[in-house]
Amino acid sequence: MGILSRASYVIRSKLNAVLNSAEDPSETLDYSYEQLRDELQDVKEGIADLTTQKKRLEIQKRRLEENVENHNEQARQAIEQDREDLARKALEKKKQKMSQIEELDSQIQQLQSQQEGLVEQKDQLQQRIEQFKTKKETMKARYEAAEASKRVNEAMTGAGDEMKDVGRAIERAEERTEKMEARSQAMDELQDEGVFEDALSDKDQLDRELEEIQSKGEVDAELDTLKAEMGKGDADETTDESADAEVTTDDLEAELAGGNGEGDVETPEVSDSEVESELEDLKEDEQS
Known part of the structure; x- marks a missing residue:
């Protein structure tokens, strides 16, 4: 196979592939049906032409026959x-x-045979066209049903070209959304850690930590001042000193009793409820 032959073969194959991809079976069937109808019309026109020629020969034959009768009469x-x-x-x-009439008879018989053949072909072609029409409509219905089923299946499975574009758009939207969410979370985390400085402030992380400690100390000092103004701190200290004094007196009495050799002296026990009662009395006295 030469270069030109190979090139021609490749071009024809490419064109055939393009035509196959662009071909619509419904349109192709309709076109084929119209072509058959055109052929049938051509056959009918051929039959009409043959019939016309045969009629002309028959007219000419009748004239010749009339001439024959005239010649007989003349003789x-x-x-x-x-x-x-x-x-x-x-x-x-x-x-x-008479010789011309014989030739015309031969031509008329020949045209008659051709006419009969064309009529037979016309009947066969017309029958084929009717069969093709029925099959064409059936094939078109099957093709349209298959095409509709394919579109539905592609829509359900997302395998169609349009659904592919829609699916890809959704994927891109999800990717951008996830990226934005991740960036937002990262910015929040870095902001909490103090990595980013406030654009409106000239203080760094150390300054902010010192201010936080100072603020906490000021709150504690204000709380102590408030407690002192309300007498909460003095009452607690007085109660602690009274308890220390009582314990010291008891210890001294016990030591004195032991030093005089008079034996052990039972020290009265003070319950928690009594101590709490005395503390409540002291708080009420201070408030009054």
Whole structure:
């Protein structure tokens, strides 16, 4: 295979592939049906032309037959008038006309055979067209049903071209959303850690930590001042000193009793409820 032959083969194959991809079976079937109808019309026109020619030959044959009868009559009249020469000429013309009639009969028979053949072909073609029409409509219905089913399946499975574009758009939207969410979370985390400085402040992280400690100390000092103003701190200290004094007195009494050799002296026990009662009395006295 030469270069030109290979190039021609490749071009034809490419064109065939393009045509196959662009071909619509419904349109192709309709076109084929119209082509068959055009062929049927051509056959009918051919039959009409043959019939016309046959009719013309038949008319010509009838005229010749009339001429033959005229020549016969001329020959009789010539014989009656003893004009054998005229009778001979009339018979010669009759013979020529008879020869032409035979040729016309042959042509008419030939046209008749062709006409009958065309009529038979026309009937067969018309029958094929009717069969093709029925099959065409059936195939078109099947193709349209298959195409609709394919579109539904592609829509359900997302395998169609349009659904692919929609699915890809959704994927891109999800990717951008996830990226924005991750960036937002990262910015929040870095902001909490103090990585980013406030654009409106000239303080760094150390300054902010010192201010936080100072603020906490100021709150504690204000709380102590408030407690002192309300007498909460003095009452607690007085209660602690009284308890220490009582414990010291008890210890001294016990030591004195032991040093005089008079034996052990039972020290009265002070319950928690009594201590709490005394503390409540002291708080009420201070508030009054």
